[in-house]
Amino acid sequence: MTDTTAQPREDSRYEAVSSRDARFDGEFFFAVATTGIYCRPSCPAVTPKRANVRFYPSAAAAQGAGFRACRRCRPDTAPGSADWNVRADLVGRAMRLIGDGVVDREGVAGLAARLGYSARQVHRQLTQELGAGPVALARAQRAHTARVLLQTTALPVTELAFASGFASVRQFNDTIRTVYARTPSALRAEAAASRSGPRPTAGAPTGVPLRLAHRGPYAAREIFDFLERRAVPGVEEMTGAPGARRYRRTLRLPYGTGITEVREPAPGGRDRWLDCRLHLTDLRDLATAVQRTRRLFDLDADPYAVADRLGTDPRLGPLVAARPGLRSPGAADGDELAVRAVLGQQVTVAAAVRLTGALVAAYGKPLTTPDGTLTHLFPDPGTLAGAALDELGMPESRRRALRALATALADGTVRLDPGVDREDTERGLLALPGTGPWTAGYIRMRALGDPDVFLPGDAGARHGLAALGVPPGAAEDWRPWRSYALHHLWNHAAKDN
Template identity: 80%
Template sequence: MSDHASFWDERRYQAVRSKDARFDGEFFFAVSSTGIYCRPSCPAVTPKRSNVRFYPSAAAAQGAGYRACRRCRPDAVPGSAEWNVRADLVGRAMRLIADGVVDREGVTGLAARLGYSTRQVHRQLTEELGAGPVALARAQRAHTARILLQTTDLPVTETAFAAGFASVRRFNETIREVYACTPSALRDRPRANRGGGEATGVPLRLAHRAPYDARQIFDFLQRRAIPGIEEVTGPPGHRRYRRTLRLPHGTGVAEVREPDPAARRHGAWLESRLHLTDPRDLSTAVQRLRRLFDLDADPHAVAGHLAADPRLGPAVTARPGIRSPGAADGEELAVRAVLGQQISVPAAARLAAVLVAAYGKPLPAPDGTLTHLFPDAATLAGAPLDELGMPDSRRRTLRTLAAALADGTVRLDPGADRDDTERALLALPGLGPWTAGYIRMRALGDPDVFLPSDAGVRHGLAALGAGPDAAEGWRPWRSYALHHLWNHTI
């Protein structure tokens, strides 16, 4: 082992000794004497250093023959914040695998989306994560299967295919290898929170790293909620955000609850529930919620950098855990960004509601105030849009964007190249730097976007006594600095 690797392994062991939850999902450790692997914050007695091995992914630990700890559930940790930051092949591949692309399209489909050969994709993932795309997708399928087994009454056979397995035999083998028990035994263990399938949905705990400023993100979503596809109900501290989802195999309705700051100030998850027409969409729906609520961020890395700025630092200290909300649907977010050009946030929400009522696809049955899916790009590309009462130039921009999304000229899937996408957006008539940047920040989850022409940003900078050039010192976390500026003026 090199001196460099030994140094980092010692740092990791110190994190394990201190049960440091900040590193959950960043690495995993396995214990050779017990044959299990854990998250760094596992509450069990710390093993001897000589018995500990470190792995960059759960799939790598599973590939080495270790089974998941039943106490700390290492498969349920937040994702590594590194994949939010990185725009290279490995970062893009990890986002696509999490979205279920390997299950739907295979490794060939993953490589085609990335623009590389399957051999190159496998080599780079294995070098950095100790596992190839098939093993990484398999680890995710095992986690999905555990959720379905322990929270629904789906028959075991249906659970296997819903989790993405091609056969019941492979499903059984994987569960035994990962959890050291049969699917039936895994189902029998926890009986709390067991749901009844579609009638009650799938209850979930969406893990994140604390601190998490839930009030900020629920405020952000509430101000922008579009009637028909979104709603936010309840008083602050007890709100429920609900929205419809267009998914690869069907549709869904997601609910996420705002944690009560008095009851669980430092909680490490958001309570959620998913109602899906097809359970095969579970992993994809979870990942879209994670992106929307920015649950894989590393708040300590962000705050540690931004707080060093003497002007921005006090705002960062005053509002720990601020997030940069992403999007549940990239194409929807892009259309909403165009609708919001040069008008207020409430006006943009009202305009979007008109668009949804005119061109959205109705749900088979309304779910409270949720009645539609957001209109798809192909529909909007050929729509007259007369109902919107917008200038002709704006309607043309909206149709042009929709056509580019429909024919693939502009890609907004989790594996899209951010620079290529921004260039493609700027090449469309009527789309300027603010719109392209806003789409890049939210639809593609880029943590390093700044919008100097935004009115709220200008006011925030003025309140701090800073100019736009100050943002250069905030890289690579300018998106989070932007949200601090917006909140500074509210």
Template identity: 75%
Template sequence: MDDDTRYEAVRSRDERFDGVFFTGVLTTGIYCRPSCPAVTPLRRNVRFFPSAAAAQRAGLRACRRCRPDAVPGSAEWNARADVVGRAMRMIADGVVDREGVEGLARRLGYSVRQVRRQLTAELGAGPVALARVQRAHTARVLLQTTALPVTRIAFASGFASVRQFNDTVRETYACTPRELRARTRVRPEAVPAEGGGVALRLAHREPYDAAGVFAFLAARAVPGVEEVTGEPGGRVYRRTLALPHGHGVAEVREDGGGGWLPCRLHLADLRDLTTAVQRMRRLFDLDADPRAVTDRLGGDPHLGPLVRGRPGLRSPGAADPHEQAVRAVLGQQVTVGAARALAGTLTAAYGKPLPAPDGALTHLFPEPATLAEAPLDELRMPDARRRALRTLAAALADGTVVLDPGADRDEAEQALLALRGIGPWTAGYIRMRALGDPDVFPPGDAGARHGLERIGAGTEHAEGWRPWRSYALHHLWSAVACPPHPPRAPRTPSRHTTPETP
């Protein structure tokens, strides 16, 4: 896009570009999302920025009307596999807050100087500035939805000092933290102390097929770790989370509407707020650009009718990539229901119990280090699959396989395929869900094969669906009401399959 095209998007208040770029208004000293409902500024008074951090670096503050800090993330960072894309996913997960820029660079395999240079060149700001904007957003949420003391909010948001917190809030919102809180009276449900819950809204781009996402998650909800309650249209998804500083329970409602889903997070340590929010965003695929997907897939003569019939269909990710990888192995050669039951048995035997049950939620999903040494006798499955599960768990525990948000997807897939018992379907499914890759088409998938037969297409057509093949796969699964299921194992033994499985 050039600046004239961006200005046309601002004039039409096009929500598709919220989070893709930001509009700086020089005469007012504010920056907005493209869909801001305020009067459109004159073209000569507008500058465009690739990130909120770049706008703040230019001396602009966030618009109080459209709240540009609360926009969905750019779908570009989900699709891109280069250093900048990987860095953005890790910054969103809170890596800079926990490990500093040095930790971010180490995870990426680059020097600090190289990371700063590449981020500044593309986004107009370095990793510290990008993380600072994220901290400011977290601080605003806590100020406006909780009754916590301002000092505690400063450190819970990831700031190193109260002074840094005060300066950042003033620069971002043109007011002090207490003034920001006073503008939005704390609601009755606001919590008085840590652990009681933080209410917030998870923004997404419309259209959003919430019914499809909640149905997908309900069918796979692991007993003790997840639950979905209520009727379609008003369902509530709840799950436990293992977070860097403690545990948490997330609750997301289906009936949001208006471009967001209501969410409440109960955290043992509020420093985990940013990480918990990002994990739920990945699980619900909230940063996707549904119109870009439709533009690409909707014109296909075979797939187009399915895409137009299910607008906003998403490709759910994972709240915990290690958990999702283990569940992928449990799902080899069995139905979704059977895989769910196996995961529940595994959780009951090896998961860490919550301090107190929260409804039907009782455990955190087992950690890889625990499963690597476990006998797994409780699981009714072939011995070869038990060995594959322990092998995968050991590789996750010792870092042989890296599945963090900024992992190199190609390297992760190759590392998975090098493990005994992990074949192309399992590696592809892990790549799609645990790593959030929007362009995966697992070979030999039974649901995809039946879907292709229904629309009269062959596997060669999938190449034309790049870079959104994961979404095409979900459309095929939806078309035949067939859950994802790996191909049958070959009759002859193979290093990457489990031939004992029927």
């Protein structure tokens, strides 16, 4: 039977390519049969003839079909598909885990075990929908990591190959030639020829500089305000004046530790990226650190889809128009966010920051070398599970709730990695003593990146609804983007107070 929907869908994609529509970057890729190159939809090159164009759901699928990445639009740097944040099915969960580096660290068997399916089922589902299996998808990510390291550090190729996640130098060389149609040395020379300023050193003491792409407008001021109000001493810091701030925080990573540093773009700027610098003790953590920073800043969101849904609401529409590209911040570490959510129960944001700072000072792991005001890693659940927590000035019931949560995280009863089933995780959280609907919902929204969470019992949400003259039940009309609606309400309530 012929798929009657395929041709219209491809025709609409070709229209997006013809208009160089950046809204679709990362949502699909197109390749040109006559040149052997694949691109993102917004590629500035001359639009190819329709007969020569092929469409692919992922960069890995285009690579698997024998196409190499375009040198002009660099499709491997496109924002990730927003679908992986929205979807709660097997494919969405698998893509979030692959982005976090699980296949490189644990193999396909480890990925399948985390998802609760057989490796064969996972491969079949991903191939059916994305045109590539988990190995090919992870390989495409490794290739991008390798290109970044080649062009931003002077690491010897042997070290760089293993830092990128490749099993051998030969595999690294073959992959780079296949994906970029150049040797690793040619890629490095190309970057050096276009670079101004000092050359990178082998040890990369200044970190790895990156541009983290996003699609559409980005309300940077609001997300930097959000993070600044909640910055925990020792773990996070925000420096500089609004419009030129620098957010920095420590990271606990699979192979070592790191610091991510993100600069606030200038107001009114039209760049479609955030400048970032990663300082890592082990460069094998690069891809994971990038993904965790992207989740924290919600860089894979689709602001167009959010605005199309929320902007048509007569009550919420003016707020959406006033703050185009408002994001719903995620978390760099799910376990940390959950602990912070329990500490923040029934207290102000400022009080929660003070409590969390005391927790870090008492139980956090000191950095080998402090960096500015960054001195600690956030305490791990195993440490907190058996801690007395007497240093915290809060009720014993809250300390019991914190220890119960930490125990559940430490023994795996509750998991907050990117590939978990959100419904199951929320049920597990609600089963813990002292964890109610607000805490479980907040964790689901931020630690699990769920775009459709509303917190009807939240004081800021109630104030925002009241300021708009809207009943709580109106939130049902804002699915599947209620997390973004909640942030609009929080900003509106703060403006009115």
